[in-house]
Amino acid sequence: MLFESRKQLTLLLLPALLILGALTLYPILSVLVNAFGSVDYASKHYLFVGLDNFRELLDDFFFIAAVKNTFVFTVVASCAQVLLGLWLAVLFHRQFPGRRFALPIIIYPMMLSTLVCSSIWRSWYHYDFGLLNTVLTWLGLPAQEWLFNPDLALYSIALVDTWQWTPMAFLIILAGLQSIPKDISEAAMVDGARPLRAFMHITLPLIQKQVMLAFLLRSIDTFKLFDKVYVMTGGGPGNATETLSMFVYKYGFRFFNLGMASASALVMLLISMAMTLLYARKVMKGGKQ
């Protein structure tokens, strides 16, 4: 028998259980408790208030704005990244001169830290000296208030995220394309199917799973949006780029309203959990085939 005792194996798992228990399970339970209570920050006195915090959230104009912004950002950024990634993957699937060198270069953005990405783009978005407005003026187009126009700011941040993370959607979809047996794609070519038709009817159904996974994975990640907003707009102008993460941060660490912070954190956790379970189901379904 390979394993002398079950005790030994359980022992191996113990350190991980302890760390995760103390640093994640305990905090999550405490969020759960605080979400249904009112906590005095100084005395730590706890009062059970039932669903009051959630009712207050629904009446909170800032919360509604944060939900709306987070939803728009998640959908717009994830869709843009998956579509652009799909196009790039199709381009890279065929041989071209220098392909070997292009692959590591195009993944550069995702190797940079979010803070470095934000600092580059914050400079590019600068109204007077930024590269983007310089180019726009040179083309004879009006300069833009990239981060200070309430109608534009959220999309400016989505552009940064798209630049940074399209390579990841690209890598996932490219892996899907490369797993298609050669004879299938060749058969489509021989049949004389037009490239676009062959792609829509033969290739796309075969990589459907990877496209879905890329979309889910990017949605889970874009949903967290915090760092870019914090350093590029701080949630403004007004609350045009306020996200759920920013909302939790402001209530927890600036207004010291633990009940509201926990209630909104709980909402975030549930949404994120739902997406993660969906993702896990998709991945595992693929594994059994």
Place this chain on the structure above:
Amino acid sequence: MRRYLHGLTVWMMVGLFVLPVVWMVATAFKSPGEILNAGARLWPEQISLSAFERLLAGEFPLLIGNTLLIALMATGLSLLVSFFSAYALVRYRFPAKLDGAFLLAVLVIKMMPPIVVATPLYSLINQLGLLNTKLGLVLCYQVYTLPFCIWMLLGFIRDIPLEIEEAAAMDGAHLFKRLGFVVFPLCAPGLVATAIFSMILGWNEFLFSLLFIHTPDKFTIPLYLANFMTEDGTAWGELMAAGLVSSLPMLALAGYMQRFLLRGFSLGLK
């Protein structure tokens, strides 16, 4: 002709994606005067190292050391703990599918927005007296690195054939001997890849360092960049020099990490 058009399109897209990185490198080497006057000129007229000099004269080198130490310690702890647990999860079927449930919970933790646990974590770290310390951050980073390392190592340990271990067991090697002398060397490449990714996670982390570190001499690099950006809007030379220096390891590793990227970023998807 169509072949060339295809190649041209791809390289133009590659150029577009790498342009911000090129701009960062070029701006880091510009003199302060040239940055704002040169308009759209991409490459510096004259290579200037003044941004790097100013950077090195400040607290930046100290902060690099800080961040490196924190990322190393967080990775070391996660790697050790996850090596044991990933092994147990691969080699042993726990009753009532508890192993599957545990893995799913770990995945949920990995994917959840870190801000969710920020307030309770703050009071926990505060009670431990670890606010504004490296050790406090090392502990907090386990929220990211440990779930990541567990999932990543799972795949690498699964690839080790059971027969090798069985042979070792016949020779009388008990569990810890096998772990140290059979499993560990066999998944060393996987451990290295996992360690690099975990280092990157720690090196780039922003939220917890923003919340738990208060004094500038204890800042991590991302926190330093954030502070720099919000305090001085157009000192781009230094900002880009700092960004470049802090990204060099990752840019150098991009080619090597490419084959692990899918495993690393998608957890469970190969």
